[in-house]
Amino acid sequence: MGRKLLLDKVHVDGIRSYDVYRREGGYRSVEKALKSMNPDAVTDEVKKSGLRGRGGAGFPTGMKWSFLAKPAGVPRYLVCNADESEPGTFKDRYLMEFIPHLLIEGMIVSSFALGSNLSYIYIRGEYAWIIDILEQAIAEAKQHGFLGKNILGSGFDCEIYVHRGAGAYICGEETALLESLEGKRGNPRIKPPFPAVKGLWDCPTVVNNVETLAAVVPIINEGAEEYAKIGIGKSTGTKLMSACGNINKPGVYEIDMTIPVEEFIYSDEYCGGIPNKKRLKACIPGGSSVPILPANLLLTTAKGEKRLMNYESLSDGGFATGSMMGSGGFIVLDEDQCVVKHTYTLARFYRHESCGQCSPCREGTGWMEKILLNIDNGKGRISDIDLLWDIQRKIEGNTICPLGDAAAWPVAAAIRHFRDEFEWHVLNPGECLKSNYGLAHYADEIHMPLIA
Amino acid sequence: MSEVTKLFKVTIDNITIDVAPGTTILNAARQIGGDVTPPAMCYYSKLEGSGGKCRTCLVEVAAGSTADPRPMPKLMASCRTTVMDGMVVKNITSEKVTDARNGVVEFLLINHPLDCPICDQAGECHLQDLGYDHGKEGTRYEFARRTFEKEDIGPYIQLHMTRCILCYRCTYVADQLTDKRVHGILDRGDHAEISTYISKAIDNDFSGNMIDVCPVGALTDKTFRFKNRVWFTKPVDAHRDCETKGCCGKATLWLRGNEVYRVTARKDEWDEVQSFDGKPGWICNACRFDKKKTSDWVVEGLTTINRHSVIGANKYKALQMPKETVKEVMGGRDPKLLMNIHNVSEVNNPAVHLSEIEGPAQMSDFKNSGEHVEGAGESTQWGMKK
Helix, strand or coil: CCCCCCCCCCCCCCCCCHHHHHHCCCCHHHHHHHHHCCHHHHHHHHHHHCCECCCCCCCEHHHHHHCCCCCCCCCEEEEEEECCCCCCCCHHHHHHHHCHHHHHHHHHHHHHHHCEEEEEEEECCCCHHHHHHHHHHHHHHHHCCCCECCHHHCCCCEEEEEEECCCCHHHHCHHHHHHHHCCCCCCCCCCCCCCCCCCHHHCCEEEEEHHHHHHHHHHHHHCHHHHHHCEECCEECCEEEEEEECCCCCEEEEECCCCEHHHHHHCCCCCCCCHHHCCEEEEECCCCCCCCEEHHHHHECCCCCECECCHHHHCCCHHHHCCCCCCCEEEEEECCCCHHHHHHHHHHHHHHHCCCCCHHHHHHHHHHHHHHHHHHCCCCCHHHHHHHHHHHHHHCCCCCCCHHHHHHHHHHHHHHHHHHHHHHHHHCCCHHHHCCCCCCCCCCCCCCCCCC | CCCCCCCEEEEECCEEEEECCCCEHHHHHHHHCHHHCCCCCCCCCCCCCCCCCCCCCEEEEEECCCCCCCCCCCCEECCCCECCCCEEEECCCCHHHHHHHHHHHHHHHHCCCCCHHHCCCCCCCHHHHHHHHHCCCCCCCCCCCCCCCCEEECCCEEECHHHCCCCCHHHHHHHHHCCCCCEEEECCHHHCEEEEHHHCCCCCCCCCHHHHHCCCCCEEECCCCCCCCHHHCEEEEEECCCCCCCCCCEEEEEEECCEEEEEEECECCCCCECEECCEECCCCHHHHHHCCCHHHCEEEEECCECCCCCCCCCCCCCECCCCCCHHHHCCCCCCCCCCCHHHHCCCCCCCCCHHHCCCCCCHHHHHCCCCCCCCCCCCCCCCCCC
C-alpha cells in the first residue's frame, strides 16, 4: 500500500467544508510557513523536496520559483493552471472537487513564497460546478483569516480569484493562459520573454499546475527531506494518475512512483486488470500527447528492465522505445482497440484545438487528420504512412508552443510502433471496416534491442 | 554621446557583421542583404508585435554566443530572436533550415487556392516568391481546400479569406493605425478567419494600409481589382499636400500610359512601407482611393524597384538588382550559370518594358523589339543589364 499525501483524507465525510478540513489538520502548512519561515525558506524547501511540475513537462518546481524576477515595486503573480483539458487527464478535477481546501492551502503557501498578493486559479469552463466549490472554499478560508489582509498577523496579504476559461485546450499552455486571463484571444506568446520575467500584465508570474501547488502542503508539513524519501531518484513524492480505458477500475490513484507499470494495471489496489479477460495491447501512460507504447515496451524497457511508474523509467529509451510521464493521464487499450482509429481520434482533437497562429500546426494538424481518416476508412495508401511521418516531422519543434509537438508525437509513436497495423488497414480496405488487427505481436517479448 | 555602445558580432552564413545589441537575427541578415536574408511572411518591422507566426524565417543557431557557444536545440524564428555577441547563424547553409522551410511553404500552400492567374497580388506576392524559392512542383495534398465567401471590408477593400495565410499583419494595422479596431481573428486553427464583427464595415482613414501589408492577395484594392496586372504598370514616385493628419502624402502611382491605375504607399526592398523622418510612410484612404489622376499629384520620377521578387525580375526601367551574397556564402566560389533562359526564349525579353506595350502583350511585342539581350551566353548572373 503506497503512501498517500494528497488524497489521504479525501474520503473523510464533509472534507469539502472548512470545518472538517481544519479538524483533519488542514491549513497547518499556512501556519507553519507564515509564522516560522520566510518566503525564501519556503522556496528552498520546495527545491529540496525535488518536486517536479505535475502539469506534464516535469520541470523542477523549486527551480521555476527561483527564476521568478523580483524587481522592486512590481507586483508578482501566482497563477494556478486548472485548465485541465488533455484527453485522459482528470486528476485535478478530482482533487479540486473533493478536497478543494488542499489547493487553496497550497496556493496560500506558494503565494507567500513568491510574494504574490493576488493569485488566480484559471479553470476550464467545462468544470462549471467546481468553480462554485472553489469559490466556496475561498470564501471559507477568507472568513477564517487564511486569506485577505494581514494573514495570521504575518503582514502578508493575499487574495485568490477563480477565472473561468471558455473552452479552449490551448489555454492550458501557460502563455496562452495568461493572454486569456488578460481578456484576450488565447494565443500562446512567443518566448522569450518567459512568464517568470514578463507574465501576467507584463509582471513576473509563476504558473503552476493544481497538483503541484497542492503538493506544497505536505512538503511544508512534513519537511522536504521526508517528502524526498518517497519515490526513486528524481521522481520524488507522490503522483496522481487518472486511469481510464479498458480497465476494471478507472479512476484517480495516488501512487508513490516506485511501483511497476504492470502492477498499476493489474493489481486490485489500482486499475484492477483488463475486463473480459482481454489482453493488453497498448497504453498511453501520460495523457493523449505523449507517445503510445505497445504492451511489450510498456511493461519492460528496451534494456529488459521492469518499467516503473515514474518520470525516468517511463521515458527510458527516449521516444524510440519509451514514452513520458506527462500529466498522468493513463489510457489503456486492450486487444480489441484499433490504433489507427485511436490515432485519428487524437489527430482530430489537436486539429480542433490548434489556435491557428503558426503555420505548421494550423495546416499540418488538419492534413494529418484527413489522411488518418482516409486510412481508417480503408481509403488509404501505403505512401500515406510515409507522408504522415513527414508531416509530423515538419510540425515537431517548429511551432511557437508545444501544441505542435503534442499533435505530432502521438502520430509519430503510432507509426513507429504500429506501422504494420497501418499497413494492414491499407492492404485490407474492406476487412479493416469490419474487424481489427488485434493484438498481433505487440505483447511479444522483445529479444533484440530496438533501434528506431 | 559619451559612451559608445558595443556592437555585437554575428555571423550569418559565413558572413560576419557588427550590429547594435537588441537587433533581431532577421534584421541583422537584412543588413547583409541578398540570399542570406530569411523570408518573412508575418513579420513587419513597422508593426509592433508582428512576427513569430509564419515560421518561414526559422534559422539554425549553431552557436548561441561567445560566452555560451552551445547551439540552440530548436530552429529559431529569426524575426523574434535577438542576436548575441559571437552568435553563429546558419540560414541557407543549413540543411535543417531548408528542410523546415520547405515544410512551412508546403503547409502554407495546402489551403491556398493558387489562383494566381486571376489574383491581383500576382507579381508582388510574397507567397509566390516563397513558392518559387522553396516550393515543390507538385502537391502531396489531395483534399478539398478550405474556402470562404468573399467579404467586403468597407467600401474600398475586399477580403478574399480563401487566400489568407493568417499572418495577422492587417489586425496589427487595425490595432495600431486606426482608432477603433473592428476586425480581428475569429475561430481557431485551420478554420480561423479574419473578419469584421457582424460584417461591420471598416470605415476609417487608414484602413487601406491593410492592403499594403497583406503578403498575399487576401486583401485587395477594390478600385484596382482586375484592372491590370502589376507588371504591365509603371510605378512612379509622387507626392501631394495631404491634409489628413498622419498621412505622409508620399506615394507610388502605378501608371499605364497616363492613367493612374493604383496608388500604394512607397515600399522598400523588403516590401515594407518606407519611413520618412523616422516615421512609417502610411498613406490615407483619400490619397489611395480617390486621387486617381496624375494632376492630383506632383510626379517625382520613376520608382526604383529593388525588391527581389517576381515584379523585380527585370520588368522596370528603374530597377535595382538585389545584392548578391552567394559568392561570399560559398567562400569566394562563383556559382555556375547553367542556362540563361533568354538564350532560348524571347518571351519577357528584358529589353522590352512591359508598361510600354499597348493592349495585351503579344509574342510580336518581344520579337519586333530588335534589341538583343546583352550579356546573353556570358557568365553574368542574370544575363542582363546591370
